[in-house]
Amino acid sequence: MADQDISTPPNTSRLTAEELETYRRALRGEELDPADATLAELIRRGILLPNTHEVGTYVPTPYPYVESQLTAAVQRVLAQATEALAGIPAHVRELEAEQQRYNHCPSPVGTLLLNSVPTVNAETIRTVQTAEFEILTSQPGHRRPKILKGALPRDLEAAKRGVKVRTLYKTSGRMNATQREWVATMTRAGAQVRTLNEDFLRLIVVDRKHAFFEVFDDDGQVNQQAAAWYTQDRAVCALLAAHFRLQWERADPWVPEANDWVPEERDGGEPQPEDHPVTSKMQRTILRGIVAGKNHKVIGKGLDVSERTVTAQVAKLRNALGFETVMQLTHWWATSPERLLP
Template sequence: MSDQDITTAPNTSRLTATELDTYRKALKGEELDPANPVLLDLIGRGMLLPNTHDIGTYVPTPYTYVESQLTAAVQRVLAHATEALAGIPAHVRELEAEQQRYNYCPSPVGTLLLPSVPDVNAETIRTIQTAEFEILTAQPGYRKPKVLKGALPRDLEAAKRGVAVRTLYRTSGRMNATQREWVGTMTQAGAQVRTLNEDFLRLIIVDRKHAFFEVYDEDGTVQQAAAWYTQDRAVCAALAAHFRLQWERADVWVPEANDWVPEQRDGEEPHRERQTLTTKTQRNILRGIVAGKNHKAIGKGLGVSERTVTAQVGKLRSALGFETVMQLTHWWATSPERLLQ
């Protein structure tokens, strides 16, 4: 049912001063101009009728009749509107089925599937070029030199025009020469880069109102060529909050200043983890201390007791020959082990 099929509701508004004046003249039996638009409107609304016994005059319709006619007319409109309202779900489901059949999402403010690399590139480039104040990027995987070099002019332009660019890489990215070159150029332009030695979501968030994120299959695998694009502010805010959590736990990357590439010993496989002074638990404890957490909060986050955290800190201090936690945190800030998981 279309809107043309729904009957228009009658005019049930009160009479204006001009209409009331014309209505009163009719009650007095005065002769009225048959071409008067006010008169014609009153006749059309069923309030006046031509007087067949006295041409040129008009008689009022009984008010009880007017009431019943208007009420009936409005009820007919409501019945048609109710019928139309009841038909909306079936109509929408039909459209939804057709859109799902072709994997199409028409809403520009909802979530749109970008099924291929060209689609993802085109939309991310367009969005980044319109960035006003912030670009947050999390890249957990290996980025090919061709991709990095192609993205550099776009990213550099955004940083140079004052957009705050923050990028998060995996720690292994520090061993990628092209990536180090990208980071060096971007940080000189004012961008900030950090690395994290653990898994995190691949994200691009622009101005907290545009977000691109990975497409997961039902079995949890990631579709490498596809991405979701959303302008849903709640989703963008949630993803930005996730990015902030990872960012706060990551290590600053300024090439040449604190870069670290492990050396390879004779007969050793490339990048194999060597013997360390710290255990994984101790490294997580140290990260918690640097983040300003007390031993109780650190233990809660790691699933151990406060006493265990204190014991581990003491054990590490003894192993390193330090007397204070301050000495320990200073060592940690400059140690390559902070880049380990």
Template structure:
């Protein structure tokens, strides 16, 4: 090893290796060391040994206090180098992120990417859901084939087992699908939560309030099948999350049981109408008659009239009686 190749202070640990220690002991014993003695260059570079200009081949050990200060200085230099490397990480990641955005593989922080194929949608949703740290919110209003359910199972189970909050909303009609019931049983066993809602809601996936996938529509308002928008805009993600939880509050928990395979038939005679069921779900979610009317485009008086009519039909005198009946009635599973 030449002088140019010798390690500088701070580039090696303070502890001496076995070879360096043996050379150090030889110097302490007063031996004359050849210039190529093993470990000598390192000892000189770290100023643990010094040349003796009056006696070629002899070396003088540094005093303990001087040696201590040199080792501290070396460690601090190494720490400063590490801090410098850490400071460069955001720039490196930012450069790589910019390249992904430039090639259409990643949405910009305030923009959206239109994923135009099922393959592209699947690739991005898999990447983001498996990387979730806090929360995955999924709203799936349509029928999901067995193949799709099986492919999506691990993306819900694995994060749930890691402690990520995983919540999914399905349409109430999904309770009649045995395969979907088995899927729900598997994810709820892992700690995920599933609810069903008997009304229309948009398809979406929101991850950690920082990634969101939602349906794409053309200029005429028609759904573009097999595509989705992907965004990392935090404001958009937060609005979608709020929309999700508005539906979640009105939805019914799905804890798979035998009766879930046979929900009540929409063709049967029921006490409630579709509008009344929507009103009841909103009441249970804590909304006032005025709020419910605003959401449904009805007057507060009309909402109150629906509630009063249903109470009378059931022979109840209070809203508390009505909500208790609703919580235990199979009609809550109707759309």
């Protein structure tokens, strides 16, 4: 007996009343009309077969064979459905890429207010665990040892998966032993950490699709009652990522394996910048741009000054320090405490 090719299973394994009556007539050996639609359906489903010994009559297919055929048909449909389900994410990403190409990126959700720290923690953990290529974090405040140790396994797992992890701390964080330990572990896993001696926003941006940031009141002060905003609005995520990059370019790399520069403490117990810095704020911005690999024209555009002005400022600083080359100047900058000034 040849296998029947049942491409699609019936909607139900039960026979209709008409099908059951036709099936019974076949079992009784009655002659059936080959043009009958009900008979044709039973033959298509492999339930009846033409009797090769008596034209016009039909014989039943052994029920174990019918069961195996119907089961195989259902399994084929399930396999096709499973394959289709597995392909949905790639299909959606393809559509998403096309929408972004034509600057059509509607936000999937609005901006949600997370009112409690546990809620923020749960959402950030969930989001970081699904990160695909980038996690940007800026932490202007002091992170308690318990929080740092609790976040380490999550952050470390992301870095080991190949996700680019960048974290920005305040310069004062270099004096925190627990924070230094966190940085040492994360940088060994491939993460990058920098410090900045000025104010910046507390935020987390994941894949430029998710962002968490502080809640501000109308007077510009941080709302201490609310925990954080969470958004998937692409425009907001892109803006916050751009803000992070601006702060990142002005910040100093934190490489724990090297000898960290820890500011000296004065009488008040707080680290202080030099009383009479050699560099001006503009010159420090220019030096950070040079270290970041930017040319004078690009640096000038960011400062809203001409390329000639940038070149003149570099020359002025070289003369003040007695250097002949920009290479000497950048080497001095890399080891000078002035790089930690705003």
